[in-house]
Amino acid sequence: MRKIVKDKNILRQISKEWRVGTFEELGEIVDNMKEVMDELDGIGIAAIQIGVPKRIFLAGKGDDTKLFVNAKILERSPFEKKHWEGCLSCDNIQVRTSRPSYVVIEYDTIVKGAWVRMKEKYKGHDAAVIMHEFDHMNGYLIEDRGKVYRP
Numbered sequence: 001m002r003k004i005v006k007d008k009n010i011l012r013q014i015s016k017e018w019r020v021g022t023f024e025e026l027g028e029i030v031d032n033m034k035e036v037m038d039e040l041d042g043i044g045i046a047a048i049q050i051g052v053p054k055r056i057f058l059a060g061k062g063d064d065t066k067l068f069v070n071a072k073i074l075e076r077s078p079f080e081k082k083h084w085e086g087c088l089s090c091d092n093i094q095v096r097t098s099r100p101s102y103v104v105i106e107y108d109t110i111v112k113g114a115w116v117r118m119k120e121k122y123k124g125h126d127a128a129v130i131m132h133e134f135d136h137m138n139g140y141l142i143e144d145r146g147k148v149y150r151p
C-alpha cells in the first residue's frame with residue numbers, strides 16, 4: 001500500500017496535467033489514493049499526496065467520492081468564509097483558512113467507463129474542500145492559507 005506523503009519537498013511541487021492515458025493507469029493511481037484516504041478517514045486527497053505529481057484529486061466519502069481530473073476554476077466568489085482545516089499530509093495542525101464562499105469549476109471525470117467534462121458550482125464547506133485539493137496541485141499547503149493552530 002502507498003503511504004501518505006508528508007515531505008514538503010514533494011508536496012511543494014506543481015502537478016502536471018493528466019494527459020488522458022489508459023484507464024488502467026489512472027485506475028491504479030485512483031485506487032491507491034482512495035485506499036490511503038479511507039485508511040486515514042479523509043474527505044479529500046490529491047495525487048501528489050501519494051507522490052504522483054498529476055492534476056488528479058478525490059473529494060467526498062465512501063460511495064460519494066468524486067474524481068476530479070485537470071480541474072480548472074472558472075469563477076470564484078469575491079466573498080470569503082472562514083473554515084477550520086486539517087490536512088492528511090500535515091500532522092497535528094489546524095488552520096483557520098479563508099476560502100471563497102463558492103467556486104465554479106470545470107473538470108474531467110469518468111462516468112460508466114467514459115470520459116465526461118463537468119461544470120459544477122460548489123458552496124460553503126464543499127468549496128473549501130475543492131480549494132484545499134486545488135491548492136495541493138499547485139504546491140500550496142494549509143499553512144499558507146491562514147493562522148496555524150497546534151492543538
Ligand SMILES: [Zn+2]
Nearest residue numbers: 086087088089
Ligand atoms: Zn491536504
